[in-house]
Amino acid sequence: STVYLNGDYMSAEHAKISPMDRGFLFGDGIYEVIPAYNGKMLGFAAHIERMNNGLNEIEIKLDYSTDTWREICQQLCEKNHGDNLGIYLHVSRGADNKRAHAYPNDITPTVFAYAFEIPPQPVSDIDNAKTYTVSVEQDKRWQRCHIKSTALLGNVIHYQHGAAAGNNETILYNRLDELTEASSSNVFIVKDGIISTPPLDNQILPGITRWLIINILNSHSDFKVQERIISKQELFAADEVWITSATKEVGPVVKLDGQLVADGKPGQIWQQVQSLFTKHKFDY
Ligand code: PMP
Numbered sequence: 001s002t003v004y005l006n007g008d009y010m011s012a013e014h015a016k017i018s019p020m021d022r023g024f025l026f027g028d029g030i031y032e033v034i035p036a037y038n039g040k041m042l043g044f045a046a047h048i049e050r051m052n053n054g055l056n057e058i059e060i061k062l063d064y065s066t067d068t069w070r071e072i073c074q075q076l077c078e079k080n081h082g083d084n085l086g087i088y089l090h091v092s093r094g095a096d097n098k099r100a101h102a103y104p105n106d107i108t109p110t111v112f113a114y115a116f117e118i119p120p121q122p123v124s125d126i127d128n129a130k131t132y133t134v135s136v137e138q139d140k141r142w143q144r145c146h147i148k149s150t151a152l153l154g155n156v157i158h159y160q161h162g163a164a165a166g167n168n169e170t171i172l173y174n175r176l177d178e179l180t181e182a183s184s185s186n187v188f189i190v191k192d193g194i195i196s197t198p199p200l201d202n203q204i205l206p207g208i209t210r211w212l213i214i215n216i217l218n219s220h221s222d223f224k225v226q227e228r229i230i231s232k233q234e235l236f237a238a239d240e241v242w243i244t245s246a247t248k249e250v251g252p253v254v255k256l257d258g259q260l261v262a263d264g265k266p267g268q269i270w271q272q273v274q275s276l277f278t279k280h281k282f283d284y
Contacts, residue, residue: 002079003114004072009079012114021110023092025099027151029110030054032089035246037121039077041087042246042281043208044070050206051089054147060093062109072113080115086247089113090150122249124275126266132169132243133255135162136235139172139180139203146202159183169243171235171256174203179230185243185251186210189235190269196234199227209244213273216280223273240267249281250274 005015022028032051035042048066055062073087094107123129141154162170162183171182179198181187186207188197195217200206217223235241241253241261250273252266261267 001114001116002076003112004076005112006110009075015112017110017112018095020097020099021092021095022107023090023110023150026093026101027149027153028058029090029092029150030058030060030148031091031150032087032148033246034073034087034089035118036073036077036085036087036115038083039074040282041073041077043212043284044073046208046211046284047246050148050208051091054149055091057147058093058149059103060091060109062091062111064111076113076115082115082117084118084120085115086118087113087115092150118247121278122251122274124271124278126271129252129266129270129274130248131254131266132248132251133167134182134241134243134253134257135165135167135170136232136257137161137170137172139174141172143202145180145204146200146206148205155183167255169251169253171241171243171253173232173235177232179232179235180204181207182243185245185248187235188213188242188244188250189230189238190240190242190267191234191238193269194224194226195269195273196226196228196230198230207244209246209249212281212284213244213250213277215284216276217273219280220276223269240270242270242273250277 001012003012003015032047034047048069090112092110094109096104158170169182172180174180181204217225239262243251252270254264
């Protein structure tokens, strides 16, 4: 495959970075994943804005304009054939000759990007949807989860616990037994027709899919959406549970820690929302 590294396109095996790169040594970097279907990117501007927010927050100075990023993403789509691609963008603080915690003053960020195949666009069909069974456990990551840091070990360990139990995601709650998010997704619940999701704060990533879903639902008067604190008890008592991310879109959860969600099938509201998402996702 063809990748991008610091201004050049090259085959993946020719892309080399220093072992002194702080991305490697400290996980000192920010990343993004943007879905592209037939070369058409979903939520591009919002993804770039989130990345810039992350870079600003950790004081990595990079002078790439949105147009530069667009060009890189488009080139990667063209050079790597595939109808369904995820474009991975990664900016680390860069390489420094000493492994010191303090941010070095004169350091050039390392910019890496590549495209990988993702599954076809999810369908809104109750009998053919990809479903999720999840583990549920206490969130033991850090208190800056709004930053899309490349230091993902906390998320990786949570996902692995789910995988070891035969599940394909892990939903997390904080020390107050409040729902946060999942190891690589945001979470929505439905109870008595009301759709709820935890509010944005330092405990969750501001998911672009979450944002798209809220926008789409708010533009349709038949839905009621709330951003509010949700307890772990409410999660287990929900009529529907969804996990959302760029590649999953609206993913129906059918089992929580082995317990069926309602009748164990994707719900009616999920079906309506995934179908609206399919229809409107490129409008934003
Ligand atoms: N939370 C976490 C921890 C994630 O890793 C992701 C996926 N990047 C999300 C939420 C969903 O974000 P998005 O909808 O932007 O993919």
